[in-house]
Amino acid sequence: VVIAALCVVSCTQSTSTHNSQEFVRVDGQHFYVGDKPYRYVGANMWYGAYLGSPGATGDRERLIRELDVLAEHGITNLRVLAASESSDLMRAVRPAVVNNIEGELDNDLLLGMDFLLAEMAKRDMKAVLYLNNFWQWSGGMSQYVAWFTGTEVLDPDVTGKWNPFMDNSARFYRIERAQQLYRKVIRTIVTRTNSITGQAYNDDPTIMSWQLANEPRPGSDADGRVHFDDFVRWIDDTAGYIKTLAPKQLVSTGNEGAMGTLGDAELFETSHASPNVDYLTFHMWIKNWSWFDITKPEQTYDSAVTTAKRYLSEHVAIAERLNKPIVLEEFGVERDNGAYDHGTPVSYRDRFYDMVYDVIEDNVAAGGPFVGSNFWAWGGFGETDRADYMWQKGDDFFGDPPQEAQGLNSVFADDKSTLDVIADHAKRLPEL
């Protein structure tokens, strides 16, 4: 008892030493930390808890080095995968946080998140933690569906067919027992006590936001509309549930915007009107959405930028109507000529990042709701010697999850030109 008491005192003191931060809160279209407006330059680092693990996936020395490089460049908001599911999906990361249908969790990966959050707190960083995934690379919703229906996962990396996979993933919203397990996982993580700092997650200002999932969609663009109301209800109910567990922190959906709601901006606005959703997220993928072709850059870049700017302004207008902040929490461009290797040119990436940051800075200066971004994705010191550049269990982690070539969208620690673009934006943002 005495030791426990001493630990609580010392742990609490160590937390208060490291974590003088205050919670991020929303007031109208803006974020605040304390009484200061909070605008941020962030990164996607899905693998953060995997590197923080004391187990086989861990590399705490690499994680510390990468957090230092990020902080040095003013990148102080990290979007991180908080829950993955064990799966036979060909390109799902292994191991996973959720081991089975009973909801047994991988303790090393939970300890990995403890370590990541403790290290982020030392650097006054903020975390956005997503609790599920619409896609296959972390098991995700389609694994929940497989657990509770016994039907196959329709693996897109095997079938090459995305619409059946997406419609199958969206069944997740309608399966009560899947939702019960999902909420059990949410409750366990959100109310966890950090084994390093002694702080409860739902009382840790390092955590800015709990996010329902990575890129949740109502279903496929072809057949998802019939279940749109289930999607709206799932957002409102689940966000409301998290609010009861973590009233001091924010809740977001992780949705992509119109391209993540059947290509219909009105459906995005409708599905994000819930008062339980504190701010809007959207993503922008000029390659995935066929706006830009890296093999024909001169023919496609300018039109891609025109389309991208229209997509950005359309979503800022929705944020104004809903009177909520909005953040672009995923955007990325491949390396020139579609290369993957460290040290290869990234001229179109740097131009595109610069364009996005200019739009954000103009909106911040005008007092608008577009106040943050997370590029996709930080790859740090990741290295691969795979001939096919595809991740296998035990390999380094990259910003690119296992379903994509390792190096596709990753910004490496040695990508100086890109880090300079990001750091310049980070310097300008607070003064606007």
Ligand SMILES: O=C1NC[C@H](CO)[C@@H](O)[C@@H]1O
């Ligand atoms: O969430 C995502 N959005 C797009 C990324 C790049 O294709 C992808 O890796 C990830 O699943």
